[in-house]
Amino acid sequence: VLLVRVLFLFGFCSVCFISVCYGKSSLSKEAIVEIVTGLYPNAEITEIEPEEYKGKQVTEVEIKVGSEKRRLLLNDKGEILEDKPMKELPFIGGSLSLGLGVRGETAMYKGTDDEVNVQPALIYNNGPFQLQAFDGVNASYTVFSPYGLDISLYAELGFGGFDSGDSTYLTGMDGTNPVVGLGVELAYPTEWVDFEFKAVGDVTGEHSGYEVEIGISKTFHFSQLTIEPSLGIEYISEEVADYYYGVSQTEVRPYRRQYTPDGAVNFEAGLMVRYPIWEERLDPVLMVDYT
Numbered sequence: 001v002l003l004v005r006v007l008f009l010f011g012f013c014s015v016c017f018i019s020v021c022y023g024k025s026s027l028s029k030e031a032i033v034e035i036v037t038g039l040y041p042n043a044e045i046t047e048i049e050p051e052e053y054k055g056k057q058v059t060e061v062e063i064k065v066g067s068e069k070r071r072l073l074l075n076d077k078g079e080i081l082e083d084k085p086m087k088e089l090p091f092i093g094g095s096l097s098l099g100l101g102v103r104g105e106t107a108m109y110k111g112t113d114d115e116v117n118v119q120p121a122l123i124y125n126n127g128p129f130q131l132q133a134f135d136g137v138n139a140s141y142t143v144f145s146p147y148g149l150d151i152s153l154y155a156e157l158g159f160g161g162f163d164s165g166d167s168t169y170l171t172g173m174d175g176t177n178p179v180v181g182l183g184v185e186l187a188y189p190t191e192w193v194d195f196e197f198k199a200v201g202d203v204t205g206e207h208s209g210y211e212v213e214i215g216i217s218k219t220f221h222f223s224q225l226t227i228e229p230s231l232g233i234e235y236i237s238e239e240v241a242d243y244y245y246g247v248s249q250t251e252v253r254p255y256r257r258q259y260t261p262d263g264a265v266n267f268e269a270g271l272m273v274r275y276p277i278w279e280e281r282l283d284p285v286l287m288v289d290y291t
Contacts, residue, residue, distance in 0.1 A: 094126025099285035111167025209239030
């Protein structure tokens with residue numbers, strides 16, 4: 001297990017180093033703004049991110065012109081490869097991905113086994129707003145995007161943890177409850193990989209701790225099929241670790257000693273697969289996650 005974690009960390013840091021050194025897009029935000037305003041003087045740029053088009057790396061720009069939303073693809077010379085209206089869902093707008101999520105988790109509690117759970121998965125995007133339901137529910141709203149860095153308000157509802165009936169060893173333990181967290185999310189897409197940073201604190205008073213996560217992902221396009229692998233490292237504060245894994249004095253039994261853990265580090269790997277079936281508005285999605 002230790003060897004796997006070391007290799008995981010080494011690979012994560014190596015990709016981060018390579019991406020920082022070589023991942024800068026050849027088109028600056030200023031150049032993109034100049035191109036877009038030359039075509040649509042009153043346009044509002046809502047999103048800029050790397051994309052793949054016919055096997056080549058390009059820049060995708062989403063804009064809003066009045067009530068119309070458009071999608072532009074630019075090559076590294078600033079030439080427009082594609083300019084077309086964005087398709088959206090009726091009534092609510094945006095795009096929706098529906099499908100299945102498969103989550104694997106190493107057993108964290110004595111008397112329990114490694115788990116693989118299959119559950120519905122949902123991702124809804126509408127401009128700066130994103131909602132995702134898979135092993136919990138989270139939502140983000142981008143409020144500022146300086147120099148290609150998206151800064152978003154973030155909220156999540158988590159259902160992780162245990163129940164005292166999960167194993168005989170846990171009998172007499174206080175089970176965990178759903179936790180609501182609020183925080184901030186930073187996202188920075190590059191030509192090589194996308195970076196993500198997230199800091200979230202409990203606002204329900206269940207544990208009053210915090211979690212910090214750093215992740216990288218890479219999107220691959222095969223015609224209409226999109227595959228996105230990801231890696232992440234998460235730090236949980238000692239309050240979070242104690243809430244989920246600690247043993248209080250009142251929970252001590254002859255077979256269970258008191259235990260107060262320190263902050264901990266978790267490693268995560270994920271995979272998301274999408275294929276559009278309704279003019280970019282509705283995608284089946286498969287999400288796989290292992291912690």
